[in-house]
Amino acid sequence: MNTDDELRLKWWKEAKFGMFIHWGLYAVLARGEWAMAASKIPVTEYEKLAKQFNPLKFNAKEWVSIAKSAGMKYIVITAKHHDGFAMFHSQTEKFNIVDATPFARDPLKELAEECQKQDIKLCFYYSHVIDWHHPHSVHEYYNNTWDYQLENKSFYNYWNNLAKPQIRELLTDYGPIGLLWFDTAGGLSKKDSKEIIDIAHKLQPNCLINSRVSHWPNMGDYQSKGDNEIPMYGEDSRPWETPMTLNKSWGYSDNDQEWKTTESIIFKMVNIVSKGGNLLLNVGPTAEGLIPETSVERLRDVGKWLSTNGEAIYESNPNPYPYEFEWGAITVRSGKMFLHLYHKYCPGRELKLYGLKNKVIKSYILADETKEQLDIDQVYNEESDHHALTIKLPKQLPGQYISVVALEIAGEVKVDQSFSQQASGVITLDLVHAEIDERITKAEWGFKVVHPGTFDVVLVNFKKAGTDWEKEYNETVELNLGKQQLECIPKEDIILEESQSCQYPYTEIHSKLGQVEINKSGQYTLSLTSDKIQRKLETTEIWQANAVKLRSVKLIPSNDGSSK
Known part of the structure; x- marks a missing residue:
């Protein structure tokens, strides 16, 4: 990373905490931001919703104040989501909140003015490839094929006549923009991805671009994780951010009342920041223009905690140890x-x-x-x-x-960098730190034992909702520690109700593989062979496709009294 890139990223890396806002025409349906595709609503019918969209309770000052009181430093709002409806006064396309609705106001203009007043960075989400409204938008998977014939689509008609002009509008008419947050770039060429980045940096040199601008590795200024994805410590070499929902939906859904607790949000924020990341926490306002009260309550509580403990969050650097701590x-x-x-x-x-x-x-x-x-x-x-x-x-x-x-x-922090047993006696070996031989799907770790004894060996996996465990884990795993060997097919022995690094749509699963004896302190080597072993891919959304994700091996002192 060169000096210019570092300077451009400085404010964002120091901020740590931002507000994501998914707000659009889909709020009228109150079924989330994918409602148009989920129900295959024809464009002509979807356009009629604009006549019902009149969010008179929208108040830019109130929204920005909610973010500020929560301790958030930037706001990312959906300027255009996959439904193609522009939440700003676009001169390129009349399907926008000013020209197509009785509201006839530009909420992004009002937010831009208020963010300037309250010293919050304003940023825009823009769906640059998926657009179900436009007849020529082409994505690798998610296209409007209920209105349009895929073979009749001409992508560059959409690209040159809608996407690029609207991006220019957003970077020209709304003052300084902190970042552009792109999404689902399936099939977009490297050339076209780079063109968007170049356009943005030409118009606003300090505007950041997230990695979802492209599926090509290392594009953009920082890495957007998969939706709700929290990586293991040390998994990412680039600056990164987790976009996270407060409930299960991004856009407003009146059927989704499964809210994260304040405790859970703070735990996850601390976990993310301690690993060097940012948390972009989402709210989904109603069609009336209100941020749901439960969201406001949760954000207010997080803000209270940050008002006392913010010194340990803002401008901080990550955990210097190569592992996490149970406490x-x-x-x-x-x-x-x-x-x-x-x-x-x-x-x-x-x-x-x-x-x-x-x-x-x-x-x-x-x-x-x-x-x-x-x-x-x-x-x-x-x-x-x-x-x-x-x-x-x-x-x-x-x-x-x-x-x-x-x-x-005294001095800059210095810690023992070896993979060491924690004071609790637990030894955690994350897959991301292993030496991996993909030819034989084998991972190997070196680690230091301080307190020897008998240890229960536990395999940690994340399982996606709806996954058939026995179908995914139908082969034996093999673990070797010295002359000791364990072989078995992992079972769902413990399903964690709460996890710091795992959340919907994934669940943390612990599988007991057996016991090993470690008779004296010192250095040891452990290996694991499993068809689930693979290197972390550099692209963003592939992570979400894995039904089961192998995360780590834990050695936990046995409770039979044999560990010292």
């Missing part, structure tokens, strides 16, 4: 390390952290206004090259959901 997550800033303690997983009155090489100068709870010093004990065993930090925690952690322990340290 929470870590972020860092210059001279400081922040330990995010999930209340429900907090290990009692003491928190142990292995591998921190810096001297801790001061330790306190971030939410504690007095910054009262927490007692700590730091030791180093030279023979085993083992650093251990123990922090005495208060009887009652302040606030809700997550408390942040701030460590002021």
